Amino acid sequence: MTRKSATAIGFVAVLLWALLALFTVGASEVPPLQLNAVCFGIGGTIGVVWTTATGRWSELKGITLSVYAFGTVGLFGYHFLYFSALRAAPPAEAGLIAYLWPLLIVLFSGLLPGERLRPLHLLGAALSFGGAALIVAKGASFSGEHGPGYALALACALTWSGYSVISRRLGSISSMVVTVYCLATAVLSTLAHLVLEDTTWPSTGTGWASMIALGFGPVGAAFYVWDIGVKRGNIQLLGTASYAAPLLSTLVLMIAGIATPSATLVVSAILITIGAGLAAYQSRQTG
Structure with a gap:
């Protein structure tokens, strides 16, 4: 598998994550950790079927x-x-801090053997973050009283960026390993749900369909293709391109009639596109 094809496969995860908001709205009756347990259970099952069918x-x-x-x-x-x-913490502020992870991936990638972090990688990631911030943090107003929530959001960003970058060091390990990750996450999510939440199932067909779709896509197959991308693809470009997820997510919500068009969306699209373009250009220049 070439570096270019692995990067393209990794970007499929970004496209799948663009559907996260739509399906999450559809399954909004289900508590988060319960939804997590079901979705990762489906994601793990995908891996079991895939690994069995391919004899791997x-x-x-x-x-x-x-x-x-x-x-x-x-x-x-x-x-x-x-x-x-x-x-x-308020969702807008927490979401913005949590969405530092693509920028952190670009920064941390400079610590990897054989990877070189260039100025345009940083500029591209910063511009794309600015574009995503326009959408994610709309109406945000930071307050000291929510400090613990902000700290959790930062820990969230550090966790995912660290997971993605360290996965690069595990490039010799098959992406089939994500099967076990998903199944173990489903078990832990179930335990956390039983302790912290009341069980609630969807009351409509749309709710059930949304929950199942999450498990097959944004909270399932996405993690397998992301693993391939970060292990074998261009990790700086993937990190920057990940900022397309909130933009694409908003576009999907608009198509579904849940969100409305705005000038902010246009500016965000321009910034994210320029940022990704700069990162791609830098990657081509450095080979």
């Missing part, structure tokens, strides 16, 4: 417990911290 179970032999623990902490830790941040 042998690729999971010899993988240490520490690798499985790392992946589980990455997936479960990110989502648990994100949901906790949204409970402890």
Whole structure:
């Protein structure tokens, strides 16, 4: 697999995450951790079927417990911290801080062997972050009383960026390992749900369809293609391009009639596009 094709596969995750908001709205009756448990259960099942159909179970032999623990902490830790941040701080502010993870991926990638962080990578990531901030943090007003929530959101960003960058160091390990990550995350999410939430199932067909779609796409298959991308693709370009997710998500909500067009969306699109273009140009220049 070439670096270019791996990057393209990784970007599929960004496209799938663009559907996250739409399906989450559809499954809004279901508590977050319960939804997490169901979706990662579906995601893990996808991996079991995929691994069985391709006869690749042998690729999971010899993988240490520490690798499985790392992946589980990455997936479960990110989502648990994100949901906790949204409970402890206003969603706009918490969402903006949590969405530092693509920028952090670009920054942390400079620490990886064989990777070189160039000025245009940084400028592109900063511009794209600005574009995403226009959407994610609309109406945000930071307050000291929500400090703990902001700290959780920052921990969330550090968790996902750290997971993504360290996964690069595990490039020799098959992406089939995500199957175990998902199943373990489903178990931990179930336990957390039973302790912290009341069980509530969708009351409509749309709710059930949305929950299942989340498990097959944004909170399922996305993690397999993301693993391929960060392990074998252009990680700086993937980090910057990830800022397209909130933009695409808003466009999807507009098409569904849930959100309305605005000048902010146009400016955001321009900034994100320029930022991704700069990162792509820098990557081509450095080969």
